[in-house]
Amino acid sequence: MSILFLLASLGVVNGLLIGFYLIIKKKRTVADSYFGLLLLALSIRIGKSVFFYFNREVDQLILQIGLSACIFIGPFFYLYSKALQKHEQDFKRKDGLLLLALLVAIIGIGLRFPYRSFPEIWNGYIIYGIYSVWILFTLLGLYYSGRMLKGVTLSPNKMNGNQQYVAAIALAMLFITCTYQVALFVGFTYIWGALIFSFTFYYLLGRALLTKKSITPKVPVQLLENGNELLAQVNDLMASQKPFINKGLKLDELATQAGMSKHTLSRVLNEVYEYGFSHYIKEYRVNEAKQLITTRPDLSLEGIGYEAGFNSKSAFFEAFKKIANCTPAEYKKFR
Numbered sequence: 001m002s003i004l005f006l007l008a009s010l011g012v013v014n015g016l017l018i019g020f021y022l023i024i025k026k027k028r029t030v031a032d033s034y035f036g037l038l039l040l041a042l043s044i045r046i047g048k049s050v051f052f053y054f055n056r057e058v059d060q061l062i063l064q065i066g067l068s069a070c071i072f073i074g075p076f077f078y079l080y081s082k083a084l085q086k087h088e089q090d091f092k093r094k095d096g097l098l099l100l101a102l103l104v105a106i107i108g109i110g111l112r113f114p115y116r117s118f119p120e121i122w123n124g125y126i127i128y129g130i131y132s133v134w135i136l137f138t139l140l141g142l143y144y145s146g147r148m149l150k151g152v153t154l155s156p157n158k159m160n161g162n163q164q165y166v167a168a169i170a171l172a173m174l175f176i177t178c179t180y181q182v183a184l185f186v187g188f189t190y191i192w193g194a195l196i197f198s199f200t201f202y203y204l205l206g207r208a209l210l211t212k213k214s215i216t217p218k219v220p221v222q223l224l225e226n227g228n229e230l231l232a233q234v235n236d237l238m239a240s241q242k243p244f245i246n247k248g249l250k251l252d253e254l255a256t257q258a259g260m261s262k263h264t265l266s267r268v269l270n271e272v273y274e275y276g277f278s279h280y281i282k283e284y285r286v287n288e289a290k291q292l293i294t295t296r297p298d299l300s301l302e303g304i305g306y307e308a309g310f311n312s313k314s315a316f317f318e319a320f321k322k323i324a325n326c327t328p329a330e331y332k333k334f335r
Contacts, residue, residue, distance in 0.1 A: 016044075037076045068110060071134065072099070086144075090261050231273055265277075286323045
């Protein structure tokens with residue numbers, strides 16, 4: 001019995017740790033975030049199962065928290081699989097609204113009908129509703145996983161590394177979901193769901209350590225569509241509205257003005273323009289300074305730098321020298 005508890009609980013503890021890591025790490029993808037959230041939801045639900053299996057006197061608040069986490073397991077798996085299959089680089093607003101709606105619903109139900117006071121309602125209507133959401137979105141997640149495994153589903157030896165990860169996660173989700181669904185209706189022990197979670201988790205972790213790769217599959221970076229058109233769109237904005245004059249201009253602010261996401265603008269400036277946001281802004285400021293040197297003889301060189309958007313004399317002279325290959329004074333002398 002102690003070995004069974006150790007195997008089940010170790011997966012829960014490590015699932016929580018890896019889940020938090022995937023959510024907070026700096027270079028995380030959309031898929032990483034959803035996989036981390038999936039691990040957290042599964043760990044909370046399965047942790048509740050482990051506690052209840054070995055201690056029937058567990059506080060009913062823990063039961064409520066564990067059951068509440070169930071409502072996110074299917075949706076997180078669905079969003080994770082969709083992010084992988086569609087190579088998503090940005091979080092979708094509609095996906096955020098879906099999660100927000102589920103969060104508001106489960107918190108509202110929990111406050112109105114706390115498990116401690118209404119166990120019969122939780123074990124009836126509420127849990128059936130939660131499990132329905134779980135299985136519906138799990139099926140959607142399996143659909144997207146299946147699309148990634150198309151043509152190799154029955155031939156594991158033909159799968160690449162990413163497909164093997166996807167297959168392992170999809171099978172684990174299928175077995176865990178079935179275990180809990182069967183347990184709900186026929187009283188089958190759901191400790192097997194905890195064991196499947198632990199074994200799958202350590203399989204993925206072991207592969208990651210042995211191959212020195214991430215515990216989650218990598219999302220291929222698609223070529224940026226209409227990159228030249230998007231850059232032209234930003235160039236038009238810079239020429240007509242001169243947002244670069246704002247000394248504190250940031251990438252997200254320029255993206256908003258250009259009508260695109262921060263991530264898309266970053267890719268445009270790094271992949272199409274090739275030199276990045278900072279150089280792009282400096283180049284426009286230097287060109288503005290050149291025009292001011294020619295048209296505003298009443299301004300000092302330092303004043304021209306400030307008018308062009310630089311926040312200091314040193315920053316202006318350094319950028320001008322780097323981009324124009326001469327100092328502002330030299331440029332003025334030969335105009």
